[in-house]
Amino acid sequence: MRDLSKLIKAYDIRGLVGEEIDTDIVREVGAAFARLVGTTVAVVHDMRPSSEPFSQAFAEGVTSQGHDVIDCGLGSTDLVYFAAGRLNVAGAVITASHNPARYNGIKLCRPGATPVGQDTGLADIRTMLENGIPAYTGTPGTVTHRDLAHAYADYLRDLVDLSGIRPLKVAVDAANGMGGHMVPIVFDGLPLEVVPLYFELDGTFPNHEANPLDPANLVDLQNKVREIGADIGLAFDGDADRCFFVDETGIPVPPSAIVALIATRELAKVSGSAIVYNVITSRAVSEIVTERGGVPARARVGHTFMKALMAERDAVFGGEHSGHYYFRDFWRADTGTLAAMHMLAALGTTDKPLSALVAEYTRYVASGEINSEVADVPGTLAEIEEKYVGAETDRLDGLTVSLDGGAWFNLRPSNTEPLLRLNVEAPDADTMARIRDDVLALVRR
Incomplete structure (x- = not known):
């Protein structure tokens, strides 16, 4: 069974071209996505060297399952959201967003630009890729080109x-x-x-x-x-x-x-x-x-x-x-x-x-995001929460601690690495720096 853990992320599909992602995988993703959404798919691609062939492969995957493709050509990610919203079709954009040149990937959405993430379709696509795309014997879909x-x-x-x-x-x-x-x-x-x-x-x-x-x-x-x-x-x-x-x-x-x-x-x-x-x-x-x-x-x-x-x-x-x-x-x-x-x-x-x-x-004055490598992320968060007992805390996303005078900090785990991400905000620079240094000392000790 292929290891797709590096390719299928929390919000999209992204990997190193030729190593983690290629036209064959993209074609399979297109087929799996077509089976998932069961409707026409608008496809957009960015300017990376691999993006146009990946776009063609994705379209081949979609049409192989009997669904149509609207090829919108070159465009931004929000162009595919526009297509999905205006035309009420699913959408896919071939892009690796801000990643370096050696990467490429796919962002997906359902009709109405509803996002597709790990819990809303990507896990299902991964299962289909791992188990094999079921054969389809009906009439293939068609590709039309439309400039939106x-x-x-x-x-x-x-x-x-x-x-x-x-x-x-x-x-x-x-x-x-x-x-x-x-x-x-x-x-x-x-x-x-x-x-x-x-x-x-x-x-x-x-x-x-x-x-x-x-x-x-x-x-x-x-x-x-x-x-x-x-x-x-x-x-x-x-x-x-x-x-x-x-x-x-x-x-x-x-x-x-x-x-x-x-x-x-x-x-x-x-x-x-x-x-x-x-x-x-x-x-x-x-x-x-x-x-x-x-x-x-x-x-x-x-x-x-x-x-x-x-x-x-x-x-x-x-x-x-x-x-x-x-x-x-x-x-x-x-x-x-x-x-x-x-x-x-x-x-x-x-x-x-x-x-x-x-x-x-x-x-307010903000610290910006500061990353720290941590061996035991849950344990570190629990320790710090205990250090600030008496302060207002919540666990909506990581640990947020609200302090006197409007200051607060948030420690949030990375989804992919053993990191804690610290953000601090306070009414003035001195207070922000003091809180930042105190929390970092606890995180990195």
């Missing part, structure tokens, strides 16, 4: 009207990923002077990795913003479902401030709605949501948990520290481009610079 990029752009522009904003100079780093393909289509004709960085599609990532969560990959954008006097900088990851922001001084904007700002905009349209955020998002988000008349709803980290809670609470918006932003108007799916349009609309309807605008949504 402009319909996607029109849909986003209907959700956020940028036609009346003041002119903005926008530096955009696509990292040679799918942002370089999608941004020109969506932003065409708007009052934006787009200054592109690395828009050439190249899945070998010759300039820097397509992972804006790593500060090293923001340096070129920060320098360009300062050099040209841009009003804002946008950094997309490889499949363009995430977007990070840089202010006019070249300083990265905390994603929690983005969550609070977009939540405020959405609550202005849908008063009293729930807003979903994860356990390591700033406490300022829940405070601001409450002040704006919304209902804060706290979720575990990860898109399946976020989307499930959004559906349960009928939330208008959800956001994570990792640059994923989810919209009810976009089938509760995450889209970096729509988040960028909200930020451009907010900035373009005020005379304030971006730094001043986001300062209104920033109330």
Whole structure:
């Protein structure tokens, strides 16, 4: 029996090309997915060298089981969510997102862009791959080609009207990923002077990795913003479902401030709605949501948990520290481009610079995520919980400890490695540093 543990992750399928994933496996995944969903599948692929042949193999797998494929060609991950939502079909995108060039993978969703994760289909696909795909003797499905990029752009522009904003100079780093393909289509004709960085599609990532969560990959954008006097900088990851922001001084904007700002905009349209955020998002988000008349709803980290809670609470918006932003108007799916349009609309309807605008949504000092290798993860969490007996704690996702004065920390296990991930937030830098160092001393002793 094949070992698929390295290939089938909690939220998607991803592995080293030629070693853990190849066209044969992708074809089998397509067949298994077709049997799982029992409907037409829209397929999108990114710019990695293996992505187009993988897309063709996936389509062969789907059609081998008697189901049809809509081949949407090159596109971002949120393009497949659009296809799944607008056409009410299942979706698959061939991408490894922000991973280095030697990786590729598959993200899957059901009709309506409902996510497929370990507990909602990936485990079933793994079982079929391990046991063999049952033979199908009926009529094969067909493949049709359909360009949805402009319909996607029109849909986003209907959700956020940028036609009346003041002119903005926008530096955009696509990292040679799918942002370089999608941004020109969506932003065409708007009052934006787009200054592109690395828009050439190249899945070998010759300039820097397509992972804006790593500060090293923001340096070129920060320098360009300062050099040209841009009003804002946008950094997309490889499949363009995430977007990070840089202010006019070249300083990265905390994603929690983005969550609070977009939540405020959405609550202005849908008063009293729930807003979903994860356990390591700033406490300022829940405070601001409450002040704006919304209902804060706290979720575990990860898109399946976020989307499930959004559906349960009928939330208008959800956001994570990792640059994923989810919209009810976009089938509760995450889209970096729509988040960028909200930020451009907010900035373009005020005379304030971006730094001043986001300062209104920033109330605390955060440590950022700090990883520690730990031999006994459950034991370490139990020890630390005991050390902070008397404080308010919860186990929604790892261990969260709330302290006096609005400070808190969260220790969360990695899904794949013997690591604990620490996030600390406090009203001031000194308090944050003290708590951070105290907890790290306990974790690493």
